[in-house]
Amino acid sequence: MSDMPGDTGLLAGRRGERSGAPRDAGPAPEECSIVTRGLTKRFRGGQVAVDALDLAVPGGSVFGFLGPNGSGKTTTIRMLLGLVTPTAGTWELLGRPMPDGMTAVLPRVGAVVEGPAFYPYLTGEANLRRYDAADPAADPRTATARIGHALERVGLTAAAGKRYRAYSLGMRQRLAIAAALLGPRELLVLDEPTNGLDPQGTREVRALVREIAAEGTTVFVSSHLLAEVEQMCSHVAVMRTGRLVAQGTIAGLLARETVxxxxxxxxxxxxxxxxxxxxxxxxxxxxxxxxxxxxxxxxxxxxxxxxxxxxxxxxxxxxxxxxxxxxxxxxxxxxxxxx
Structure with missing residues (x-):
């Protein structure tokens, strides 16, 4: 007797239940690292990239932000980080209303958005030094210790002196995460961290995310890979064409379906x-x-x-x-x- 993988031929579908975004009874806003209310982004020409998004990301969770390419995930992340101005709605990071709290909150937030960008001819360590020097909140007196700690956390200490162009895709993604962890972070935002990686690189990043979360950091991971999110995350929200269609714990959402x-x-x-x-x-x-x-x-x-x-x-x-x-x-x- 064995558990069989899912197949749509045996799916107990719920296609008639599409009014609103099903979700578990979520945490109180003060327990969340990210809260959005009606967050909307409309571009010129009337295109709505994100439509009235109500999101609640519990503190300490690994939260999967799921959806096909073009569903509004990256636009949402850019609004959360203050890189794009919302058309409507409000949002909070780490309990502070944005954008007024940006100066106080962003030093506590690490982010990797739309892939890493490094100098190919410099070593991993040298690249991190340039990232750190560009941060006005970073203390140059502690740079060496912090860079060493960041490299150790992502498992790149042995490759610190290796040039970036010689890094594998998995190593490049881990270096990007190291750059996001150069200071103490309460929230880590990763946009498609396993995109383009081979199975080994995917496993490396997945294990790293779990380790970071185990240390108490909330990790917000956007992805279009269902199986990857299911293995990595405790909570999930799914976007489609700019709208939220589901939100809650993975266990809670799975419990909606029939065994x-x-x-x-x-x-x-x-x-x-x-x-x-x-x-x-x-x-x-x-x-x-x-x-x-x-x-x-x-x-x-x-x-x-x-x-x-x-x-x-x-x-x-x-x-x-x-x-x-x-x-x-x-x-x-x-x-x-x-x-």
């Missing part, structure tokens, strides 16, 4: 009868298999009931919903799962 049990058997009618007798609902039968909503039943008990009834079982599996299932159900279509 199903599937039986592969030559006796489909017999299997369906056993499933019905066990009190399962949503039974479907045909093409050599029967499946049903598992509910609170234990799959071991269902398996024993099938055997006791003389139903020949070729295979039995429990299909648990994936993050992809949730968003297919919410939006009626999927987007990039793996890359």
């Amino acid at each position: 199903r049990i599937r039986v592969e058997t030559p006796d489909v009618a017999g299997a369906a009868a056993v499933l019905a007798a066990a009190g399962l609902t949503g039974i479907r039968a045909g093409d050599g298999e029967a499946d049903a909503e598992l509910g609170a039943e234990e799959p071991e008990r269902i398996c024993a009931a099938l055997v006791a009834a003389g139903v020949a079982v070729r295979g039995l599996g429990v299909r648990r919903p994936s993050l992809e299932d949730v968003f297919v159900g919410l939006t009626g279509e999927g987007f990039d799962v793996d890359g």
Whole structure:
């Protein structure tokens, strides 16, 4: 018996439930590192990039900001960091209203937006020195210690003297994160941190994000990769065409979907009868298999009931919903799962 990966053929869809953005009962605003209320950005010509966004990012979470390319993720991040002026709405970072609190708050925020930019002929350490020297809030007397600590945190101490152009994609992304961690940070904002990385580089960045969060920093990660967010994050919000369509803990969103049990058997009618007798609902039968909503039943008990009834079982599996299932159900279509 095994858990089976999600497939849309067994999806218990929720396509009729699209009014508003489903979300868990969220934390109080004072417990959040990021709060937005009606945040909107409309460009010339009437194009709405972000439409009335209400976001609540709990402090200490790894928060996945998910959506297809062009859904408004980067524009939102630019508004949060004061790089783009919103058309409407308000926002807070680390409990301070923006943009009035920018001067006090931004030194406590690290960010990597739209990929790293470094001098290819300089070493990793030399590049960080230039980043640090450009920060008016940085104390030059502690630069060496802080740069060394940042390199150590991202696992690049051994490569500090290596020229940037010789870095792998994963090392380049980690150096960008090191630049964002040159001072103490309470909030780290990463825009597509695994974009373009090979599997090894993706694992490196994923592990680093978890380590940073374990130290108490809130990490806000935008991505268009569903599977990556599901592995990395504790909370998630999903954007589509500028609007928020879901928000909450990943566990809470997954709980919205139905766990199903599937039986592969030559006796489909017999299997369906056993499933019905066990009190399962949503039974479907045909093409050599029967499946049903598992509910609170234990799959071991269902398996024993099938055997006791003389139903020949070729295979039995429990299909648990994936993050992809949730968003297919919410939006009626999927987007990039793996890359």
